Amino acid sequence: MPISTAAPPAISFQNVKKTYRGGQLKALDGVTFDIPCGEFFGLLGPNGAGKTTLISVLAGLARATEGRVRVMGHDVVDDYAAARKALGVVPQELVFDPFFSVRETLRIQSGYFGVKNNDVWIDELLTNLGLADKAHANMRQLSGGMKRRVLVAQALVHRPPVIVLDEPTAGVDVELRQTLWQFIARLNKEGHTVLLTTHYLEEAEALCHRIGMLKSGRIVALDRTSQLLARTHSTMLRFKTDAALPPDIAARARVTGRIVQVTAQDAAEVETTLAALRQQGVPVEDLEIGRADLEDVFLEIMKGGQP
Template sequence: MSDSSPALLIEGVCKRYASLQALDHVSFEVRQGEFFGLLGPNGAGKTTLISTMAGLTRPDDGRIRVMGHDVVSDYRAARRNLGVVPQELVFDPFFTVRETLRIQSGYFGMGRNDAWIDEILHHLDLGAKADVNMRALSGGMKRRVLVAQALVHRPPVIVLDEPTAGVDVELRQNLWAFVRRLNEQGHTIVLTTHYLEEAESLCGRIAMLKQGRVLALETTSDLLSRRFQLTLLLRLRGGVALPQAFHAVAKASADGRVAIALDGADDVAACLAQLHAAGVGLDDVELRRPDLEDVFIAMMQEAA
């Protein structure tokens, strides 16, 4: 059953906490092997959705399947197929890193798992800390152990809930390199992050949530190209005024430059020629593609 099933199938999931509708008929699926992004502002319902996938929260309505296994009625199989890196930096202060990982393996019924534990420790740069108590680790190190704990039972689906929050640049790059490798090996990755550039560079498809609803569910490239234009950023020489023809498409940017919205790359040459003909000198020119942050902000504003 699990071979041809979607990695995650989410159908009409609703969850209400008192007056707050945390999830409102959320439906989408994540295919096996995808690198999927789950984005949204604080309180959008991302963590509630992840908690529901993991069985920490029970849905009021709807259902979720992990590799074909229902997270409520077939929770044992569903949880064996899912590894979750929680958002909070939690740890058990009684144990060393290796003890923590051995215990976590045992919870999943795995006996001798040291070869895989050593491999994870190596890839996460934790080898030297294997016998160190969790209390003695830095925040970044603890975050890596959380990732290791989620991987210890070799789950085909890995959910990372803001894994790089408060993590330094070097660790972030190492972590993404490791997660990319896992994805290349066939693991399905679901990522929530506030670093939109990370989602843009890593995720093939993205769901955007707001107030418990799915606002968008598209490939990252479709999302970026759907309705957003290129922007030509110009620094005009000597305070020269823009020709009248540009007033409808130009606006001043915060750093003193002029931003001109273009429909496509073909317009760049024509725009610059028109400025040259009007005698407008330029000190600086930059062509900027829309990024996920532009899309995100625009969509959230539209939905407000």
């Protein structure tokens, strides 16, 4: 379904501030942006940037010190009942009631929103999230990954037009990630608006129409994903090695275990980098040369520079 800009935004943040300790600690510092209906929006930032605080304000779990937040046109403070009903939130933490089965949990969650006779949709959720064979299992019997699937089902059980996913794939297996994203992508195509926070930037790059980046409670970048990627013209060298890198290359490299990623501005710098590695006797395996990705853009912006 195409993104709607004619209707009121699905989510609207207007000059949202959140302070603690009598104003000494600013968790959110004037956050302003809208998410139109039907958009798949990514909210990125390092730990402590304010992402979860912003979502807590959106969900009514915290109250903004200043500013206004609306969901489908409903103010989250003045019209909180309608705002809550329009929202489905998948939290980071595993929160569950140990006394009920999976199906009972979803029926109870339906009741919170006044939804009756919801078994057809519950069955669809169980099937699409790989929980059909766990429908009658007690929540205490489930693994962490299965509990997270139930959290997703709980957030969707009342068919909210706006879905908020706060680190939904943290610590879960590849199968759940694939299952979850296929289902959420389908709901997005059907018109649901999705707000995602994640530290898996490849997920954001693949899924999100637009991305906002938070740093110290402020939005420091906000654009279409393609435009953010176009802001860097760097070439990325990726290779594996067990040897120490020359100091000048190490200073601009990102190293994860044996995997090294080094940016280069043009073909001449690529040749210079490879020549320096050969000269220092650094063995290189599985060399790849490609474009910089969203992770590179993110790190550059978080450093305070402009890619």
